[in-house]
Structures are given as C-alpha cells and as structure tokens.
C-alpha cells in the first residue's frame with residue numbers, strides 16, 4: 001500500500017512497546033497521522049467491512065448509503081438483483097453522487113454538480129456537454145470514459161448481511177471469517193428473514209478503537225454494567241467462553257446465564273455492580289425464550305475491523321463502527337426481528353431493545369467509558385495500556401476473565417497496519 | 420401538565436416522572452426517521468408504569484453516567500383530536516439542552532411530543548407519550564427521560 005500523502009511513514013509514528021500483544025501505546029487513540037494510515041491500511045486494506053443489511057435494499061434499483069472508515073459508499077441492488085457497492089465520489093471533481101440516505105428506482109447516478117452519469121456498476125456513461133457547444137469546448141477527443149469509473153468495492157453477503165472490501169488481496173468472505181465465525185453467524189440468523197425494528201446512531205466521544213476494544217473486552221460486562229451483574233445475566237461465574245478464527249482476528253464471546261454458579265467476588269458489598277436489593281418492578285424485560293439449542297443467552301461476535309453481531313438474550317442486532325476523526329466515532333446499532341417470529345417473540349425482542357443502544361441498560365456505560373479513557377490519556381501519550389489478563393496471546397480461552405479478544409484485535413491491527 | 424412534566428425532569432425530580440403517566444401507559448423515545456419507517460423498537464421503551472419506575476431506579480442506583488441535567492423549552496400544545504371516550508391527542512414541540520457537570524452545554528435533542536392524554540379523576544395523565552427526536556443520533560448516552 002502506498003504511503004498516504006502528507007503523512008509520515010508509520011515506523012516514525014508508532015513504535016509498539018513489546019513483541020507480544022500485552023501492551024498498547026496510548027497515542028494511537030489521538031494521533032491524526034495514525035488515523036490517516038488506518039483509513040488506508042485498515043479500512044481500505046485487506047479487510048471486509050459490514051455495509052448494510054440486504055433487507056435495506058429489498059427491491060431492484062434500491063440503494064442506501066453507508067461508510068467504510070471515512071469513505072462514503074453507495075450500496076445498491078441492480079436491476080438484475082445483484083448487490084453492488086460504489087464509492088460515493090464523482091470522478092469529475094469529487095462531489096457525492098447521492099446525498100439522500102436511501103432511495104428507490106435508481107438506475108443510474110447523476111452527479112448534482114455537472115451531471116456526469118454513472119451506471120449501477122460505476123461506469124461513466126455520460127458527460128453533459130461532452131461535445132461542447134456549437135463545436136467549441138467540450139471534452140478533448142481522446143478522453144476515455146472507461147478510465148473514469150467510480151471505485152467499486154468487492155461485495156459478498158452472508159445471512160442477509162452485506163460486506164465490502166477495497167482490496168483484491170482480501171480472501172473470500174467466508175475464508176476471511178473462518179469456519180467458527182461462519183458457523184456462529186449461521187447459528188444466529190439461521191436463514192431467517194430479517195426485518196429491521198430499530199436503529200440507533202450512537203455518537204461516542206472516543207476513538208473508534210476504544211469502542212471496538214470495549215465490545216471485545218470480555219471481563220468488563222459484570223464489572224462496568226451493574227445491570228448485568230445484579231440480574232446474573234452475564235457474570236464471569238456463568239458457563240461461557242471465547243472462540244476465534246485461525247488468525248485470531250475475530251472473536252466470539254458467549255455466556256449461558258442459566259449456568260451461573262456464583263463466585264466469591266460477586267458476594268454482597270464487594271463489587272459496585274452487585275446491587276443485592278434491586279429487583280425489577282417489571283421483570284418481563286429480562287424474560288427470554290431459549291432461542292438456540294446451545295443455551296447461549298449472550299453472545300457478541302466481533303469481526304475485524306469494525307463489526308459486531310449481537311445476541312443479548314433475544315435482542316439480535318448488528319453494530320457498525322464509523323470513525324469520525326481521532327476523538328469521536330459513531331456506532332450504528334440495528335436491531336432486528338424475523339419474519340418467522342411469532343407476535344409474542346417479536347414483542348420480546350422489541351422490549352429487550354431496552355437493553356442495548358445508547359439507552360441500553362447494559363450498554364449505555366459503553367458510550368461514556370470510551371470517553372473516560374479518551375479524557376484520561378490526553379496528557380500521557382507516551383504511556384501504554386496493560387492488556388495482560390489471561391496472558392499475552394490472542395487464542396481462544398474457556399474463560400471470559402481474559403483480554404485475549406482485545407489482544408486479537410491488536411494482532412489484526414498490527415498485521416494490517418504493518419507494524 | 421406539559422410544563423410540570425419538563426420542570427420535574429429539569430429540576431432532577433426524576434421520581435415524579437412516572438406519576439405523569441397512567442398505569443398502562445407507553446413511553447418511548449424514537450428518531451424521526453425510525454418513526455417514519457415504522458421501526459417500533461425505539462429508545463427507552465416503557466409499556467407500563469412499572470417499567471418507568473425501573474428506569475428511574477436504575478438511573479439512580481444501577482447505571483453509571485457522568486452527572487448532567489436537561490433544560491427543556493416547549494412550544495404551545497396543539498390539540499389534534501378528541502375522541503368520544505375523552506382521549507386527547509396532542510403534540511408539542513420541544514428543545515432539550517444538556518449541561519454536563521463541568522459546564523459544557525450542548526443541544527441534546529429537539530423534536531416533538533406526540534401524546535394521548537386521558538383524565539383520571541380530573542387529573543390529566545399520559546396514556547402514551549412518544550418523544551420523536553428530529554435526529555436519530557444520541558450523544559454518548561440516554562439515561563434521563565426526555
């Protein structure tokens with residue numbers, strides 16, 4: 001990958017403290033030059049990014065807008081029914097082609113600025129006044145329209161979820177995900193037909209990596225989120241574990257709430273998050289039906305770089321991270337039901353959307369905590385974070401009292417960044 | 420009632436918040452776009468008063484958040500309908516500014532309340548209060564009801 005213009009080479013910017021994965025240099029969270037490298041190497045590198053759900057573009061000629069890192073992207077269904085993804089940047093002077101977040105009957109894309117026209121594959125089909133006026137002006141004789149197509153992403157879908165990649169080095173999606181990840185995605189969606197029931201655009205006052213670390217931080221839920229601990233929904237004393245792909249890039253963390261045997265650490269008075277006297281006036285909020293044969297009640301699947309597939313009780317949804325500069329990011333939560341659900345099941349999913357999102361009983365702290373870290377590290381850019389719980393490797397572990405999944409993120413990060 | 424509601428919240432008297440609702444009331448915060456698309460799983464959805472009590476208890480005791488308060492400014496209430504059973508449908512514009520403990524002030528949400536109001540022994544109560552924020556974005560977290 002070529003050097004990003006105006007940005008110093010990476011080896012002058014980052015020196016990773018140790019050969020192992022147990023330390024993270026704090027300045028990677030607020031350095032604009034590193035941010036620029038991430039755009040090139042992580043988001044436009046050999047990685048698959050989540051783009052949209054297929055049910056957002058159900059009909060031919062539907063489109064919706066998304067982002068891969070900073071890059072605006074159009075996701076569309078062609079007249080023939082295929083899913084394409086194009087960079088939303090006119091090749092003339094760079095205007096966005098679409099500025100409405102979704103639309104239908106869109107067979108071609110006409111730039112609002114000077115009306116260059118592109119087809120659904122991104123080919124440049126027309127230039128207004130290409131031949132000039134009265135034989136004067138216009139584009140030169142040899143101007144080759146085929147050289148000015150929109151940048152097109154490779155696209156693959158799995159279980160109704162659309163992923164895209166900029167790099168032709170990225171392995172096919174299923175190979176990139178690895179068998180254990182593919183198996184869990186199929187187990188969660190099971191071929192059912194998704195229907196979006198809600199979307200939350202959650203602005204977080206932190207670097208995008210701090211949220212991703214948080215979603216992979218398997219030992220924080222019962223320590224940060226009192227709701228999880230108090231209702232024994234996701235304590236470390238319940239059966240659970242961490243699975244990963246062969247490269248340790250993607251991680252799945254899961255728990256089975258009904259197996260919770262308790263632990264001394266959770267006895268009254270020890271942890272802030274254990275509120276012994278708290279009972280819900282309306283306990284139906286956490287009543288769930290056992291949707292899966294594996295008895296897993298809580299599963300977060302993190303796909304590098306910025307995607308999470310979530311099952312919190314019966315709340316199923318996707319989370320997509322969109323960086324917004326070094327100090328802010330947007331987390332797009334989409335919660336879904338399935339056409340196959342009974343009305344009762346659908347009602348439970350709707351009710352349990354209280355658990356997730358910026359307002360979520362078990363997730364609202366995550367919006368704040370990244371901001372706490374971002375504030376805390378400002379004056380100490382030369383210091384390091386300690387990520388040593390459960391050792392210094394990134395392999396799967398039969399316990400969640402471990403930071404292996406965070407180390408997995410940094411393994412993937414260092415490999416894609418080349419540092 | 421409209422004014423009392425926002426004062427109770429803005430002055431931090433969160434325990435009063437559920438008292439503005441009937442027992443079986445629905446309270447929900449949602450974004451304009453979610454609402455327009457019929458996406459029903461908005462934010463902070465309570466479908467009875469017990470769930471509202473739970474929201475307030477967790478706000479006080481369970482959830483962790485940087486201290487902040489709201490200041491609402493509401494517009495005149497427009498009555499949209501009055502049905503034979505005495506249910507009033509009304510809407511009211513609002514603007515809600517959030518002040519953090521360090522003094523930072525930010526426009527947190529602006530939108531409209533879409534209400535169904537009933538009278539219980541002459542006291543008006545919300546049977547339904549839909550808070551339709553003009554933006555689908557929430558900054559950091561939503562813990563205090565709007």
Ligand code: FES
Pocket residue numbers: 090091092093094095111112113114115116
């Ligand atoms: S910028 Fe698109 S046609 Fe000029």
Ligand SMILES: [Fe+2]
Pocket residue numbers: 214220221224225362363366
């Ligand atoms: Fe969390």
